[in-house]
Amino acid sequence: MLSRLPFAVLSLSFAAISSAQNASEITLTPAxxxxxxxxxxxxxxxxxxxxxxxxxxxxxxxxxxxTNALSIQLFQNLADYSGVPPQLRIGGNAQDSMxxxxxxxxxxxxxxxxxxxxxxxxxxxxxxxxxYFKALNRLPTATPIVFGLNMAYNENDWVTRITTVxxxxxxxxxxxxxxxxxIGNEPDLYLGNGFRPPTYDGLDYTNxxxxxxxxxxxxxxxxxxxxxNYFEPGTTASTIGKTFAxxxxxxxxxxxxxxxxxDTYIVGWNQHDYFYFVNVSxxxxxxxxxxxxxxxxxxxxxxxxxxxxxxxxxxxxxLREMGSAGPIGLQGISDTFGASLWTLNFFLYAAILNIxxxxxxxxxxxxxxxxxxxxxxxxxPYVRPSYYAWAVMAQLIGNCxxxxxxxxxxxxxxxxxxxxxxxxxxxxxxxxxINSIMVNASASDQDSVTFNLDLPDFKNQVLxxxxxxxxxxxxxxxxxxxxxxxxxxxxxxxxxxxxASTTVRIDSDGHASIRVRDSQAVVANLGWVLGSNxxxxxxxxxxxxxxxxxxSDAKSNPTPTTAVIAGVTTTILASxxxxxxxxxxxxxxxxxxxxxxxxxxxxSRESLFLAAVAGMVGLGASHLLWRCW
Ligand SMILES: *[C@@H]1O[C@H](CO)[C@@H](O)[C@H](O)[C@H]1NC(C)=O
Ligand SMILES: *[C@@H]1O[C@H](CO)[C@@H](O)[C@H](O)[C@H]1NC(C)=O
Ligand SMILES: *[C@@H]1O[C@H](CO)[C@@H](O)[C@H](O)[C@H]1NC(C)=O
Ligand SMILES: *[C@@H]1O[C@H](CO)[C@@H](O)[C@H](O)[C@H]1NC(C)=O
Ligand SMILES: *[C@@H]1O[C@H](CO)[C@@H](O)[C@H](O)[C@H]1NC(C)=O
Ligand SMILES: *[C@@H]1O[C@H](CO)[C@@H](O)[C@H](O)[C@H]1NC(C)=O
Ligand SMILES: *[C@@H]1O[C@H](CO)[C@@H](O)[C@H](O)[C@H]1NC(C)=O
Ligand SMILES: *[C@@H]1O[C@H](CO)[C@@H](O)[C@H](O)[C@H]1NC(C)=O
Ligand SMILES: *[C@@H]1O[C@H](CO)[C@@H](O)[C@H](O)[C@H]1NC(C)=O
Ligand SMILES: *[C@@H]1O[C@H](CO)[C@@H](O)[C@H](O)[C@H]1NC(C)=O
Numbered sequence: 001m002l003s004r005l006p007f008a009v010l011s012l013s014f015a016a017i018s019s020a021q022n023a024s025e026i027t028l029t030p031a032x033x034x035x036x037x038x039x040x041x042x043x044x045x046x047x048x049x050x051x052x053x054x055x056x057x058x059x060x061x062x063x064x065x066x067t068n069a070l071s072i073q074l075f076q077n078l079a080d081y082s083g084v085p086p087q088l089r090i091g092g093n094a095q096d097s098m099x100x101x102x103x104x105x106x107x108x109x110x111x112x113x114x115x116x117x118x119x120x121x122x123x124x125x126x127x128x129x130x131x132y133f134k135a136l137n138r139l140p141t142a143t144p145i146v147f148g149l150n151m152a153y154n155e156n157d158w159v160t161r162i163t164t165v166x167x168x169x170x171x172x173x174x175x176x177x178x179x180x181x182x183i184g185n186e187p188d189l190y191l192g193n194g195f196r197p198p199t200y201d202g203l204d205y206t207n208x209x210x211x212x213x214x215x216x217x218x219x220x221x222x223x224x225x226x227x228x229n230y231f232e233p234g235t236t237a238s239t240i241g242k243t244f245a246x247x248x249x250x251x252x253x254x255x256x257x258x259x260x261x262x263d264t265y266i267v268g269w270n271q272h273d274y275f276y277f278v279n280v281s282x283x284x285x286x287x288x289x290x291x292x293x294x295x296x297x298x299x300x301x302x303x304x305x306x307x308x309x310x311x312x313x314x315x316x317x318x319l320r321e322m323g324s325a326g327p328i329g330l331q332g333i334s335d336t337f338g339a340s341l342w343t344l345n346f347f348l349y350a351a352i353l354n355i356x357x358x359x360x361x362x363x364x365x366x367x368x369x370x371x372x373x374x375x376x377x378x379x380x381p382y383v384r385p386s387y388y389a390w391a392v393m394a395q396l397i398g399n400c401x402x403x404x405x406x407x408x409x410x411x412x413x414x415x416x417x418x419x420x421x422x423x424x425x426x427x428x429x430x431x432x433x434i435n436s437i438m439v440n441a442s443a444s445d446q447d448s449v450t451f452n453l454d455l456p457d458f459k460n461q462v463l464x465x466x467x468x469x470x471x472x473x474x475x476x477x478x479x480x481x482x483x484x485x486x487x488x489x490x491x492x493x494x495x496x497x498x499x500a501s502t503t504v505r506i507d508s509d510g511h512a513s514i515r516v517r518d519s520q521a522v523v524a525n526l527g528w529v530l531g532s533n534x535x536x537x538x539x540x541x542x543x544x545x546x547x548x549x550x551x552s553d554a555k556s557n558p559t560p561t562t563a564v565i566a567g568v569t570t571t572i573l574a575s576x577x578x579x580x581x582x583x584x585x586x587x588x589x590x591x592x593x594x595x596x597x598x599x600x601x602x603x604s605r606e607s608l609f610l611a612a613v614a615g616m617v618g619l620g621a622s623h624l625l626w627r628c629w
Contacts, residue, residue: 065107183234
């Protein structure tokens with residue numbers, strides 16, 4: 001559990017009026033100035049809410065000989081909203097079974113006829129050619145890419161192999177911006193999948209990692225004027241890989257300086273987690289359990305401690321693989337609107353921990369991927385509810401013109417309620433109200449929670465409300481955000497955010513009340529409809545923050561401010577002065593709100609350890625599953 005911020009005032013009022021309706025009221029007091037907020041986040045990069053693509057599924061997402069227009073538009077929407085395309089990791093289990101072969105010219109991977117690599121799935125099982133890079137060049141300009149290199153491959157020619165592919169990536173991937181290399185996927189699991197002997201530990205990994213980083217730096221980066229701190233070390237991806245914890249990798253010397261420079265090879269830490277992992281986590285996941293947001297914090301406790309350690313080393317922390325359920329989500333949970341609320345909350349929770357990007361993992365058969373990129377089992381490609389959480393996050397960040405900082409507000413400790421405040425240029429700009437109390441589409445009675453905002457510095461100003469909604473938590477279609485829906489056919493947005501937005505005037509005492517239906521989230525933005533302004537980006541050469549200078553060798557001069565017109569602008573600000581909503585909170589009573597963290601699943605470290613060891617075969621199986629498609 002996160003400590004609650006002390007500046008906020010709580011008042012859960014269970015008014016003693018009869019008739020049980022719309023359970024609770026919550027008072028929030030966001031500080032007017034970010035400077036007075038304890039633990040205000042660092043600046044949230046416009047590219048913060050990212051994804052990861054399993055390498056064997058790259059063509060499913062980006063297209064084979066034909067571009068996958070749905071995917072490209074869905075990436076582009078987010079770029080339009082935040083100003084920079086989402087960070088994209090090209091990595092996963094499959095990166096350790098793929099080797100580059102320039103003679104492969106088909107649109108797809110080729111099974112290696114002369115495989116010699118070790119491993120349950122041989123480390124050179126699949127070959128990819130230049131079509132792989134051509135597919136990546138379909139991404140929106142300046143998409144920040146983390147490219148996963150194969151470290152499992154350990155034959156005599158590994159130096160040639162790894163330097164060749166790194167050189168080709170930097171030469172051929174030109175539309176996106178390659179921001180870093182990840183060397184090996186989850187090396188703490190190498191001992192279980194036959195890549196390395198059972199004694200393999202964090203020190204062995206550190207030495208192999210440094211040897212590969214040095215080879216790539218000396219032979220590829222330095223000659224091309226890239227700096228050597230271009231790598232993200234993978235750190236423990238499970239609680240069995242404790243010798244791969246960040247502190248131990250540091251004491252093993254992973255931050256060694258690069259040949260002849262004062263830089264290390266490290267640009268940031270690369271860690272993976274899933275809220276739940278089939279055959280590893282104990283117990284069965286339910287939607288209700290996912291939507292209890294205390295469970296997220298409980299599951300992430302170990303990772304949160306790693307974030308703090310990572311930041312203490314002076315390098316940023318990237319959560320490069322994440323999902324509601326691994327390896328491929330769970331139908332009826334990961335593909336529902338409830339998971340969209342979970343995703344939005346996770347992005348915000350990660351932002352306040354100062355995680356620098358969250359890349360939710362995508363496979364073409366995953367229920368937790370924000371869209372299905374190809375037809376499967378007769379079901380055409382479609383956009384899932386969780387995609388809308390990326391759209392919310394992108395508009396929230398873009399709205400702050402490259403200065404977004406987030407704080408969590410004290411929402412009273414209810415496990416289904418979260419509230420966050422955004423600060424632009426250090427001043428309060430918007431509040432995000434999440435009510436994840438589960439109510440299904442079929443429920444005849446849909447309750448709500450009323451948030452009473454105390455904003456004395458903003459008396460008489462207008463809050464514009466944008467809603468993330470669907471018929472219910474269990475809905476798998478019909479999601480709407482800010483009046484927008486995204487086409488299953490081509491990913492394009494339609495709808496009218498101005499018409500969909502309602503307003504609340506902050507009264508002369510500084511109060512405003514906003515009602516949020518159960519299983520819904522609302523953003524209240526001060527002064528205009530979220531997403532309706534042009535997005536301005538900082539003057540930065542950092543590709544995570546700006547597209548202004550998207551070549552990552554960064555030798556050229558910074559270029560001036562880039563302006564991006566945000567998203568769909570279908571109408572002008574028409575209803576700016578429309579009558580303010582005056583929600584009647586109604587009589588309330590303590591109803592079915594849940595108490596503390598659920599106890600459905602026990603997350604003891606030891607059971608996770610045992611389950612993970614027992615699940616090795618399962619991990620292998622999931623790996624095979626991913627490869628087959
Ligand atoms: C700030 O964050 C740190 C790390 O998560 C936590 O230990 C501390 O209690 C927080 N402080 C406040 C005032 O919330
Ligand atoms: C996040 O970073 C900001 C500085 O950018 C710092 O003030 C804040 O305490 C940090 N929060 C945590 C949880 O480390
Ligand atoms: C690297 O920088 C040096 C000095 O600025 C320049 O002479 C050289 O051409 C550059 N090399 C490449 C490959 O860009
Ligand atoms: C590596 O980390 C140690 C411990 O934090 C530190 O003392 C040392 O200066 C670091 N080395 C470099 C090259 O950054
Ligand atoms: C270190 O750098 C020097 C000069 O750039 C180079 O000649 C040498 O080969 C490099 N060392 C290794 C181990 O690559
Ligand atoms: C962001 O920039 C746009 C375009 O200049 C401007 O309209 C808007 O007010 C700015 N937003 C903030 C929060 O400064
Ligand atoms: C709501 O839907 C979820 C997902 O289908 C299901 O697990 C849950 O039992 C349903 N709840 C109610 C009250 O019907
Ligand atoms: C970016 O640089 C331009 C030109 O130097 C300057 O006018 C502008 O104010 C800068 N913008 C920001 C956000 O710093
Ligand atoms: C409870 O909330 C629902 C949905 O927001 C609303 O339709 C209903 O009128 C509310 N009931 C009361 C008594 O406020
Ligand atoms: C989980 O274990 C079952 C039983 O061993 C197996 O059939 C299934 O494929 C496994 N699933 C995953 C995702 O590993």
